[in-house]
Amino acid sequence: MHLTNLRLRHFRNHVDSSFQFGGGTNLLLGDNGEGKTNVLEAISYLCLTKSFYASSDALALGFGGEMFEVGGTFVSGGGSEHHIRVAYTRAPVVEKVVTVDRRHVEPFTSMIGRFPIVILSPEYAAIIAGAPVERRKFIDFVISQSSSAYLQHLIDYRKVLRHRNRILKEARIEGRDCSELLAPWDEQLIGSGSALTHRRAKFVREFQEFVSSSYHHLVGSAEEPSIEYKPMIQISEGSTEAEIGTTLKANLEQMRAVEMRAGLTLVGPQRDEFVLKINGLAIRDYASQGQQKTFLIALKIAEFFYLKERSGETPILLLDDIFSELDKHRAKELLHFVEGLSQTFITSTSPRFFENGAAMHDSHKRFLIRKGAVVEEGVPV
Numbered sequence: 001m002h003l004t005n006l007r008l009r010h011f012r013n014h015v016d017s018s019f020q021f022g023g024g025t026n027l028l029l030g031d032n033g034e035g036k037t038n039v040l041e042a043i044s045y046l047c048l049t050k051s052f053y054a055s056s057d058a059l060a061l062g063f064g065g066e067m068f069e070v071g072g073t074f075v076s077g078g079g080s081e082h083h084i085r086v087a088y089t090r091a092p093v094v095e096k097v098v099t100v101d102r103r104h105v106e107p108f109t110s111m112i113g114r115f116p117i118v119i120l121s122p123e124y125a126a127i128i129a130g131a132p133v134e135r136r137k138f139i140d141f142v143i144s145q146s147s148s149a150y151l152q153h154l155i156d157y158r159k160v161l162r163h164r165n166r167i168l169k170e171a172r173i174e175g176r177d178c179s180e181l182l183a184p185w186d187e188q189l190i191g192s193g194s195a196l197t198h199r200r201a202k203f204v205r206e207f208q209e210f211v212s213s214s215y216h217h218l219v220g221s222a223e224e225p226s227i228e229y230k231p232m233i234q235i236s237e238g239s240t241e242a243e244i245g246t247t248l249k250a251n252l253e254q255m256r257a258v259e260m261r262a263g264l265t266l267v268g269p270q271r272d273e274f275v276l277k278i279n280g281l282a283i284r285d286y287a288s289q290g291q292q293k294t295f296l297i298a299l300k301i302a303e304f305f306y307l308k309e310r311s312g313e314t315p316i317l318l319l320d321d322i323f324s325e326l327d328k329h330r331a332k333e334l335l336h337f338v339e340g341l342s343q344t345f346i347t348s349t350s351p352r353f354f355e356n357g358a359a360m361h362d363s364h365k366r367f368l369i370r371k372g373a374v375v376e377e378g379v380p381v
Contacts, residue, residue, distance in 0.1 A: 002343040012038040013372030024363035035372040036347040113145040121320035146310035157192035172263030194245035210302035232271040
């Protein structure tokens with residue numbers, strides 16, 4: 001799969017920018033704040049209907065603007081073309097419209113996985129060093145792009161969690177027992193929660209080989225990366241979904257009084273952890289900065305190959321300012337590795353890492369971005 005063209009209208013600092021991309025590496029050069037990352041963000045809108053880092057669509061509006069529009073054309077591995085358009089209007093009423101080949105898309109979540117994408121930016125360092133929620137978000141996103149069933153379970157579970165937390169909070173404030181109100185939500189939490197836990201456990205077993213292969217390709221075989229799944233509840237390897245559901249139910253009953261005092265759901269996959277390790281040691285506690293960066297890159301490369309195998313489409317890669325975070329050796333190794341994988345979009349303030357790599361291929365293109373506009377376009381030299 002590759003993106004052939006892209007147009008941004010009133011998107012961030014891009015008033016009206018158009019791109020014709022190459023099928024290989026597309027290098028977006030420019031100083032900080034000129035609008036390079038905004039191009040990657042627009043691609044994220046086409047694939048996911050939302051930004052990969054902004055929390056609100058309104059933040060993507062141009063200065064003083066009331067609407068933005070992003071459009072582009074994907075060509076699948078089988079050769080079929082699909083035109084995607086995302087339009088957001090803030091006034092007179094807030095409205096967001098997503099179309100694929102002029103047909104409206106509802107719900108927006110149905111787009112996830114249809115045009116697979118892998119994103120790596122400095123903000124994603126939180127996967128390695130941040131709170132458990134960051135690793136859950138990463139795992140959930142990878143699985144969701146490869147499984148619409150998992151995505152639906154995740155959506156259902158979050159809905160149940162919101163309702164259940166509201167009941168618990170109100171009961172704590174009012175000082176009353178809410179067991180009867182919780183009963184139907186408990187049943188739904190057990191159903192969706194056991195499905196999530198079962199699939200996460202299976203995913204970690206499957207994903208491990210992709211992580212090991214990617215990490216070894218980057219730094220050799222002296223270090224062994226691993227991911228340990230630590231669900232909130234005790235499960236054994238090979239536990240069935242039904243067995244997990246039974247354990248969830250028992251934990252809910254055991255923690256009922258504690259949850260009522262806290263006014264919050266304390267049982268379920270929203271409290272799972274994924275421990276990332278090198279040679280059996282947790283990288284948050286023992287790994288160097290270089291090892292942490294390498295592990296993050298390995299995770300993203302593993303994500304690419306996992307999605308390629310599971311989805312039947314080759315994901316596109318977005319690498320946002322990642323080379324400034326790496327030493328020269330690691331940057332060269334990463335560039336050499338991703339160059340032949342798929343269509344890749346790279347932002348950078350300097351061309352120094354790309355002068356002898358992407359220059360050798362006609363499918364690679366360079367765009368110089370300045371003040372939200374393309375001021376130069378061509379094959380890297």
